[in-house]
Amino acid sequence: MPSTLTSRYIDATARSLPADLEQDVREELTASIADAVEARIEQGEDPEVAERAALTELGDPAALAAGYTDRPLHLIGPRYYLTWLRLLKTLLIIVPPIAMLGAGIAHAISGASVGGVIAEAIAIGLSVTVHLFFWVTLVFVILERTRTETGTTWDVDQLPEERSSGTGRADLIPSLVLIALMLGAVAWDLTRGLAVIDGSTLPVLHPSLWPGWILLFAALLLLEAALAIANFVRKRWTTAAAIVNTALAVGFVSWALTLLGQGRLLNPELLEIARASGVDGDVSFTLGVILVVGILGGSAWDAIDGWIKTARDARR
Structure with a gap:
């Protein structure tokens, strides 16, 4: 059944509440919204219009949740707190990872060691994070002090969609397709x-990886597929599934880092052709680090996403 505005509003309000308060608030909101909508329908309003009007009258669900827990919404004052918080969260999710990836690739190309690449990426990530906090906060302080209108007001269209648990067909099929493509x-x-x-083709991976290392990589992919199928059948993520998912992510990273350290990740014939074409620097190391950075980033996100979905399912 598709989600209604009322269910989305209640979910948006309850998701930041303590566990011992959540159920009571859900029941109270369900009853009060139903009464408000019914009263408007009795006055001749269309049911859909009545629902939107009742929810709009209640206001931003984050502010309502803060009222239930007596949690203050203050930056310097409460006026722009929620807008500041949402913008900052969005920027922190997007900007530091991109900056870290770019810095890592740039230092890898310049010939830095693996440790140097990782250290520089972390340093850049921390620096960007600090700058985001400072400058975004400063902008909102100025807006609030000058009483400037941002033109942003809350309405029911901003209610977040009900989030997938990560165990439906929409999650399973892309995962299996991606694994099949990689294999x-x-x-x-x-x-x-x-x-x-x-006009001729060459392997990208080192020929000596077959059969042992390639079969190990394929086994990790098949275990990833088995985990996705198990979660789909179980219809939820569990702590055990998150632990297995994290172990698989560590396995992928270990596979790549071990081969990079041994100089056995990429085909030496391909690298010789690259050097002969005038490419400067350690081509094997540079290309290897770029590949490892991609695997490291993807594996880290996969592990974190598994724990997020586990926590989400536990709350349900």
């Missing part, structure tokens, strides 16, 4: 080669 790419690289140079 297919590795198989194609082994048999045909993914790199095309002067």
Whole structure:
């Protein structure tokens, strides 16, 4: 059944409440909204219009939740607190990871060591985070002090959609398709080669990885597929599933870092062709670090996402 505005409003209000308060608030809000909507319908309003009007009258669900817990909404004052908080959360999710990835790739290309690349990426991430906090807060302090209108007001269209638990078909099918594509790419690289140079193809991965290291990589992918199927059948994430998911992410990163450290990740023939074409620096290291950074970022996000979904399902 599709979610209603009322259910989305109640979810948005309850998600930041303590567990011992959440159920009571849900019941109270359900009853009070139903009464308000019914009263408007009795006055001749359309049910959908009545529902929107009742929810709009209640106001921002985050502010309502703060009222239930006596939690102050203050930056310098309460006027722009929620707008400041939402903008800051959005920027922190997007900007520092991009800055860290860019810094890591740039230092890898310049020939820095693996430790140097990681240290510089972390330093850049922390610096960007501090700057975001300072400048975004400063802007809102100025807006509030000058009583400038931002033109942003809350309405029911801003209610977040009910979030997927990560166990439906919409999550399972893309996961299995991605795993199948990765297995297919590795198989194609082994048999045909993914790199095309002067009309001929060469493998990108080191030939010595077959069979042991390639089979290990394939086993990790198949275990990832099995975990996705198990979560789909169970219809929820569990702590055990999150632990397995994190272990698999660590396995992918260990696989890549071990081979990079041994200089066995990429095909040496392909690297020789790159050097002969005039590419400066340690091509093997540079390309390897770029690949590892991608695997590290993807694995870290996959592990974190698993724990987020586990916590979400536990609350349900």
